[in-house]
Amino acid sequence: MKLLAALTAASCLLTTAASASDLSNTNSDKSQYNLFNPTPRDLMRPMNSDEYDNVFDAHTLDAGHFQIEGSLIDYYHYSAHYDFTGEAYRFEEYEYSWEPRFRVGLLNNVDFEVRPTYEIRSENYNGAYFSPYAPYAFDSTRRISDFERIALGPKINLWGNDEGPTALAIHPYLSVSPRSGPLLGGADIPFGVFMPWGLYLKLDTEIYLTDNSHRTDYVGFDNSISLHKTVCSKAEVYWYLDSVVTSDESQSWYGSSGFGVIYNLTPDLQFFGGIGFGLDSAAFDYNPRFGIVFRL
Numbered sequence: 001m002k003l004l005a006a007l008t009a010a011s012c013l014l015t016t017a018a019s020a021s022d023l024s025n026t027n028s029d030k031s032q033y034n035l036f037n038p039t040p041r042d043l044m045r046p047m048n049s050d051e052y053d054n055v056f057d058a059h060t061l062d063a064g065h066f067q068i069e070g071s072l073i074d075y076y077h078y079s080a081h082y083d084f085t086g087e088a089y090r091f092e093e094y095e096y097s098w099e100p101r102f103r104v105g106l107l108n109n110v111d112f113e114v115r116p117t118y119e120i121r122s123e124n125y126n127g128a129y130f131s132p133y134a135p136y137a138f139d140s141t142r143r144i145s146d147f148e149r150i151a152l153g154p155k156i157n158l159w160g161n162d163e164g165p166t167a168l169a170i171h172p173y174l175s176v177s178p179r180s181g182p183l184l185g186g187a188d189i190p191f192g193v194f195m196p197w198g199l200y201l202k203l204d205t206e207i208y209l210t211d212n213s214h215r216t217d218y219v220g221f222d223n224s225i226s227l228h229k230t231v232c233s234k235a236e237v238y239w240y241l242d243s244v245v246t247s248d249e250s251q252s253w254y255g256s257s258g259f260g261v262i263y264n265l266t267p268d269l270q271f272f273g274g275i276g277f278g279l280d281s282a283a284f285d286y287n288p289r290f291g292i293v294f295r296l
Contacts, residue, residue, distance in 0.1 A: 030108040038064025049293045053240035055226040056190035056204045058167035061111040070100030071291035076284040096120040109157040120145040151175045167192040184209045198230030218248040254282035268295040
């Protein structure tokens with residue numbers, strides 16, 4: 001984060017501020033371009049990613065181009081303290097998540113994404129059982145590393161991909177577990193609004209069917225929002241808020257919020273970094289992230 005902030009400050013001293021309208025830079029007819037007839041470089045949209053803040057963007061990747069995006073550091077810390085009759089213990093979990101997105105532009109308004117998820121978790125329980133007959137203390141640690149799931153599906157822009165103050169898209173997807181889990185999925189509906197003063201607002205509504213650690217299916221409803229501010233032609237900053245409601249009784253609501261910075265090293269290479277904080281006991285305590293976006 002300190003390195004990105006320093007790069008941002010240095011770049012902004014050497015460049016002029018960009019307006020939000022620059023993010024939608026061409027109104028040429030690009031419908032003839034596809035996977036086998038790539039969009040020319042001078043007609044391509046500025047690079048965007050769903051990875052900065054995990055809020056889907058309504059703009060798609062240009063036809064015939066490829067993009068890899070993901071966090072090199074994505075660390076979650078969870079902790080909780082329980083105090084029941086005759087028993088008290090503390091739970092602490094560390095989780096490293098690797099979830100790269102591989103995107104390909106199929107048409108001018110359609111791209112396709114494949115996103116595997118690999119997680120490394122360390123869980124620790126320590127406490128005491130205050131039985132008058134056999135009091136004892138315990139300290140237990142469990143470490144898990146595995147591929148959790150693979151999500152795949154298209155993003156289809158409905159309007160505003162190359163011009164206009166707003167953009168809307170839909171992203172249906174399937175989620176497959178390599179560990180013989182069920183075939184589940186959902187859909188995102190992202191909406192973007194270009195605003196004055198270099199501001200860009202992203203709204204994303206997602207409904208999905210998934211399963212918890214007990215292999216019980218449940219429905220989730222995720223609403224997220226992020227606000228991006230163009231600082232200069234090389235950088236922007238962002239803030240996000242995420243709220244999830246589920247039918248899972250063990251975790252019916254949780255939310256998080258955070259902020260970060262995006263630095264454009266070249267038109268096809270970005271670095272981003274940020275930190276998120278949980279808003280309730282069911283969410284993580286904190287989540288520092290640092291990643292890269294590369295387009296071909």
